Amino acid sequence: MKTTPTNKKFPSTLVGIDVETTSLDPKTGEIIEVAAIRFDTKTGRVIDRYVELCQSRAPLSSEITAITHITNEMLTDKPPFSSYLKPLKKFIGRDTVFAHNATFDISYLAYHGLPITNPVWDTFALASIAWPETESYNLGLLYSTYVEPAAVPVNKPKKQLRLKAAAKQSSPKDTEPGQEHRAGYDVLLTWRLLQTIRQKLAVSKSSYPKIKHVLESAELRHYLPIFTIQSAPQTKTPPAPPAQPNKSSDPSSLTVENILGPQGLLTKQPHFVYREQQLALAQSVMNVFNNDEIALIEAGTGTGKTYGYLVPLLLRIIQDKPPASPTASRSVSIISTYTKHLQDQLFDHDIPQLLRLLNVDLKVAVLKGRRNYLCTGRLAQTLQKTKFSTEEALFLIKLIVWLEQTFSGDLERLNLSHQAARYTYHLHADAVSCRHNCPSHNPTCPYNVARYLARQADLVIVNHALLVQLGSDDSIFALDRTVIDEAHHLEDAARDATTRDLSAHMLAEVMAPFVQLTKKKDSPSHQHIVQEAQSIIDEYQQLFSAVAKFLTDQARINILRLNPSVRRSTKWQRIVEQGTGWRSRLQFIIGLLQGMATKSSEENKRREAISEAEKFSRNFEAFLHGDPNRIQWLELSTWSPNPTDHAVYLHDVSLSVQPSLANLFTSTKSAVLTSATLTIGGNYDYIKRRLGINTAQEFIYGSSFDYKKQMLIYIVDDAPNPYDPSYQKFLTKQFISLSKLTSGRLLGLFTSHQAVKDVYGGTNKELNKANIKLLAQKITGGRHNMIKKFQQTHASILLGTYSFWEGIDIPGESLSSVVIVKLPFSPPHDPVIDAIAEDEKISTFTSLSVPTMILRLRQGIGRLIRSQNDFGVVVILDPRFLQQVYGQQVISSLPPATVHIGSTDDLLPTIKNWFGEKQLEQWKSDLTKR
Ligand code: SF4
Incomplete structure (x- = not known):
């Protein structure tokens, strides 16, 4: 693609850096390898390199060796990182530095004595802008997906270096095994990635000034040289189905049998089985x-x-x-x-x-709810700001680049970090905003385009x-x-x-436009609104503290449903009184804004702010006084150990749908x-x-599938009660022995994060020694990446809670056993289940909890056999249901597999017998080859 240079010169040389470390935290970890490589940006070639291994005070764990391919032997005669500080500083000089996930490398180097003050380009952030929808920004995945296979241009290495492989390779697949995650190798990949990103970030003439404004307003102008202006405008792919033949077949000649029958059209397609x-x-x-x-x-x-x-x-x-x-x-x-x-x-x-x-x-079209779409009007308004945080700036630039690539505007398609996702709150399409800002249905807005396409x-x-x-x-x-x-x-x-949740954070969002509309104005009435808005937020905090206290006084858990008896209590009546007073203050400030004169350019914003505040006020009142058609409950979020971060949420959903x-x-x-x-x-x-x-x-x-032949379900009948202190030890032991027996290939399904954490902690060391990789939800990465790794690695085990019971489709030997730790009942006192049971006068447990659990259990078991050739075992480590009245219901809902109810002692011999010595030996020998 032809591009036009911009006024920011691209540096003639750049230095790529990477460090390999013993932990993710610089305070506890050490640098065991450092690489800095200087590139000539015109020729793309390596000019010079500084790559060194560094001594580690503590021996490396097998996990670190498995990730970095660096062994204790390789470090025995190496000096510590501190001895490289001076020459490394000199090597880097004043060049712009680039790194993938640069914050990690820069903070590590700074903590260990080498603060870098040069301009830094983070290819992770840039890749997230260049490919807004891609599922992962992992360096290896980005490289293999987007970088053209071509030789990495390096000069002949001066040292015998692991760069050797990368120096002659065309893609990571062709390189020698064991180079991935070595510092020098990763810098070379990052350099090729940066070159590809640069081509991708050639933007239109109209987008470039917006990007420039955002970067300058966030003090990120050093990123500007990466962006260029395209000479020829890019064509967007419309959100219609891929090209299809124009010719129409005669519909009368088409029947279900013609297509899916034993001689049907599909039988001519590869992989289709009648x-x-x-x-x-x-x-x-x-x-x-x-x-x-x-x-x-x-x-x-x-x-x-x-x-x-x-x-x-x-x-x-x-x-x-x-x-x-x-x-x-x-x-x-x-x-x-x-x-x-x-x-x-x-x-x-x-x-x-x-x-x-x-x-x-x-x-064919895809249509979602309005709030799933980006509001281009709100985006334009936001871009007028003159100050952005780094995070917000990168997010906004991602949106600008994304809108150049697609018509869709479907925010769900974006890969956003948790932090970035917060910014969508201000930018999604919203009925109130549409009513006030685009009464004539803006035809260029993504939501309107999606509706138009759906109608056609x-x-x-x-x-x-x-x-x-x-x-x-x-x-x-x-x-x-x-x-x-x-x-x-x-x-x-x-x-x-039907959710109508309320929180202090949402109130702050609702009040923000009140302050923005008035704070620059000097008149006493405007200043009055600013003060009122602030005091309303403060008072709401106080009110919420009272609600939090009420909640912790009333409930042993962090959730309390506001049923009629709770609402009748004197303490709740006090909260209602306090809340009613607060709501009149909110109504008062809404009135002030209604009476305020604004410039015509701000009129839409003012009306929108009033509508949002009125909606909040209405929902708050409904919450305070209750509504027989809705389920309302309080939840105290204690995700952080710091009590000042705790927050109360007011949840409100329809009772009957x-x-x-x-x-x-x-x-x-x-x-x-x-x-x-x-x-x-x-x-x-x-x-x-x-x-x-x-x-x-x-x-x-x-x-x-032939479940009898393909699946064994083993129910351990003598497992300790999950509430018994010995249960944790029992679990750890079973996970270790089962994982070793099948050399990984195991999916562990849990009902609590704490149990995942405990099993991870108890098995990690032992399984690492056995060369089995352990992947655990919220510990070793995101769901998508972990599932991918699990599938590719074979010898790994994957531990997860509810979101892992469904939607995992891994045919083949990577997933050969599923371990169910506890039957997947919803947590006790689920406010929705309790309220429905009360309303319908049915038993919470037998009419709702048991059936929901059975459906979830069937989903979990369904992860095992995904193709005709799959073969494996499901182990249920919670036998309590066998003695319960619903036990038979559970058994009769299981797939028609070979079911065995037996002791812990018999578990391993039975599984050995099921897979056969030969298969287990084969897996074991594959493991030693890794
Ligand atoms: S119609 Fe609504 S969503 Fe679309 S640009 Fe206008 S305000 Fe935004």
């Missing part, structure tokens, strides 16, 4: 559509559920498609999913693939929360046929969509609700009750 259950499922779906019915369809893992409903749905759309008429009122077919992963899978892969195969041209589409993919709104009278289109996948989440998703679901089911012509887990003990009573469905067709399609 499945009787899939064809039967598709035929049932077609009948349901033809008869305008509602159906519940449970389809076990391996049935091929997605194509099973997609094929009949697409065929009906093709057959029903009216001749194009701009005036005709149209109804639209819908697929609703719970997870973004499934939504992306459908839109990016499955639907385009089927449309290509069928040789038809249908319009034949098939729209939505999430469950939006689906429920589409059933309402003011829906943007009439619903034709609807498929609800992952339907076991529908009730929760519908309820979550059945009326909205009923609207949905009556407004759609026909609906198919499907999932791998909808039944309990083989019947639909529970889910029908929860979703308010009286009459529906019911189908169960078992899995195409």
